[in-house]
């Protein structure tokens with residue numbers, strides 16, 4: 001394991017782990033890491049996705065988790081995954097504009113509810129937010145992020161792609177730094193001004209906003225027009241004259 005600082009973030013880089021989210025939790029509980037630590041692994045044996053899915057974790061892609069101590073009652077933790085999503089979206093967008101072999105006009109980099117990043121309708125990145133109570137005043141939030149830099153799985157429910165296929169060449173720690181540059185800004189914005197500015201930025205690039213979507217949630221499918229997300233990050237869908245609110249699910 002190697003450890004390095006980037007700005008105020010301490011990065012712990014492992015060759016192989018079960019899951020960076022699990023490791024972050026273990027290292028926090030044994031006092032090895034503090035607020036603002038980042039755990040990275042080149043490969044994961046038990047990479048986990050949302051809704052109990054696996055996250056295929058082959059070398060070349062980026063797998064990391066941020067451990068953050070959040071004061072209880074000041075923030076709704078689920079908002080944090082939107083902070084991470086807009087940071088990723090912006091980092092990828094910037095990368096496309098500097099690597100001039102890529103025609104940015106032909107690509108659209110979107111936020112898919114709740115926390116995926118899509119390029120041209122295919123998944124490039126996903127976020128798994130987990131949390132646990134530290135004491136009466138605070139919680140540990142673990143924001144786990146997978147970014148497809150060089151490969152993407154084939155047989156998945158929602159089509160995936162990777163940055164290399166768009167002509168982007170970037171080393172994983174270099175990408176992590178680009179993400180942290182953005183995350184630092186938006187995390188501060190969230191601390192200072194709450195969820196409203198985060199939500200607005202997320203909505204500016206929301207996939208399928210204003211369009212008809214199908215959402216699979218609780219083994220049922222709900223269809224309607226994607227209107228908004230609310231102040232807790234729930235999705236609001238309009239169908240047959242009324243608005244339905246969903247807390248989790250898959251949009252298609």
Ligand code: BTN
Pocket residue numbers: 018019020021022044046047048049050051053055062063064065116125126127128144145146147
């Ligand atoms: C999803 O889209 O379902 C979320 C995927 C999250 C994957 C990342 S990879 C790093 C971190 N460690 C894990 O085990 N999962 C997250």
